[in-house]
Amino acid sequence: MDEVVEQWTQEQIQLRNCCILEDKAAILEKMDNGTLCVGGLDISYHKSNSAAFVGISIVKIGNPTSNEQCETLIVDTFKVDVTVPYIPTFLAFREVPPYIEGIAAFESRHPDAPTPDIWMVDCNGTLHPRRFGGACHLGVKVGQPTFGVAKKLPNLDCAANGFPLGSNGPQKKKLVEEK
Numbered sequence: 001m002d003e004v005v006e007q008w009t010q011e012q013i014q015l016r017n018c019c020i021l022e023d024k025a026a027i028l029e030k031m032d033n034g035t036l037c038v039g040g041l042d043i044s045y046h047k048s049n050s051a052a053f054v055g056i057s058i059v060k061i062g063n064p065t066s067n068e069q070c071e072t073l074i075v076d077t078f079k080v081d082v083t084v085p086y087i088p089t090f091l092a093f094r095e096v097p098p099y100i101e102g103i104a105a106f107e108s109r110h111p112d113a114p115t116p117d118i119w120m121v122d123c124n125g126t127l128h129p130r131r132f133g134g135a136c137h138l139g140v141k142v143g144q145p146t147f148g149v150a151k152k153l154p155n156l157d158c159a160a161n162g163f164p165l166g167s168n169g170p171q172k173k174k175l176v177e178e179k
Contacts, residue, residue, distance in 0.1 A: 001087075004087075005090070008087075009130065012090075012092070013132070015132060015136075015137060016136065019126075019132065019136045020145075030117055031061065032063075034060075034062050034068050036060070036061040036118070037058055037073070037117050038058070038116055038117070038118055038119075039057070039116030039118070039119045039120065040058075040119075040120045041056060041102070041119055041120070041121045042055045042122040043055070043080075043095055043098055043102075050082050050083055051079060051082075052079070052098060053077045055076075055077050056075070056076055056078070056102055056106045057072060057074065057076075058075075058114060058116055059071065059073065073113065074113050076109065078105045078106065080101050080102060081098075082094060089130070092123070092132075092134035092137035092138070095134055096134060100141060100142060103142065118145040119138065119142075119144060120147055121134060121135040121138055121147070121149070123135050124148045125147055126148075127148070127150070133150075134148065135148030136148075
C-alpha cells in the first residue's frame, strides 16, 4: 500500500504541473453571453459490489443579466466497474477512470450533443493537500477545463505560511458572492 501511495503522490505532483489555473477568455465570453455549456459529473457506488453509475448532465447556462434561465440539454447515466479502493486524498485514482469511461460512452451514445465548455465535477480541485484533486486530475487527463464542487472541505494541515503542508504555492480559488 505504501508503494501505491508514493507512486500516486508522485503522479499527482507531476500532473499538477500540467494543470492550467487561469480562466480561458472564450469561457468567460460564453458566460457573459449566456451560451456556456457546463457538463456535470458524479458517481454513485453500489453498496455490495464493484458496480457504479456515472451520471452526466449537459446544461446551457442562461444569461445572468436577463431572464434567460438555465436549460438542461441532456442527462444520462452509465454503468461502470470500480476496482480501485478508496484511499483518502487519492480519490482521483478511483473516480477519474470511470469518469473518462462515462464521458466516452456519453459521446458515443449522444454524438450530436454539445461538447461541454467546462466540466463541473463532484470532487475537489486545487483545494487538496497537493493542490491537485480529482477535478484537476480529470481536466489534465481529458484536456478540458474543470472545476470541483465538493461536499466537504478537506482538513488541511497548514505550515506557518498558511499553505497546506506539502504544497508549493498559493491556493487558487475564486468565490462567487451575491451582490
